Amino acid sequence: MITEEGLVQEVGPSTALVLVHRSSACAGCHSRVTCGSSEHDEMLVEVTNEMHAQTGDWVQISVPARSLLKATFIVYILPVLALLTGTILGSKLAPSIALDESMGAVLCGVLCMVTVFGIAKWYDTHAKPHYRSRITGITRCTAERTDNRQSLFNTGH
DSSP states (O other): OEEEEEEEEEEOSSEEEEEEEOOHHHHTOTTHHHHTTTTOSEEEEEEEOTTOOOTTOEEEEEEOHHHHHHHHIIIIIHHHHHHHHHHHHHHHHGGGGTOOHHHHHHHHHHHHHHHHHHHHHHHHHHHHHHHSOEEEEEEEOGGGOOSOHHHHHHTTO
C-alpha cells in the first residue's frame, strides 16, 4: 500500500481534494514527468472520503499497490500492445481492401490504439472509485491545524 499525507482543500459528497506534498518516492519515479509532479512540490489529488474528513484536516491517503499496477498497465502497456497488434493486422489486411501495406499498418495501428485509449477513458470514468486513492486516516483535525500550512510542509509532514 502506498501512503502519503496531505491537507484537505475541498470536500464533495463522497470525495475530497487533497493537497499532497511530493515525497521522495516521486523523486525516484520514472513517470513523474507525465503525472506533472516534477513541475511542483505539491499535487492536488481527488480521493474517496469514507472517513468524512473536512476542509483543513490533515489526512493520510493510500492506494493499494496492486490497483496502481493495474492502472499503469491499462494506461501504458495496453495502448502499445494495441498499436503493435493493429499494425500487424493492418499490414495483413491492407491488400484485401486495396491499400498499400504500410498505409494499412499505420491506419489500423492508430485506430486500434485510439480505440484502446477510448476504452481506457471509459473505464476510468466508470471504475475510477476502485483505483482512486482513499483517505485511510485523519492525522490532525481542523481545530488542531496551524494557520501556517507552508511551515508544516517544510518540516516534512
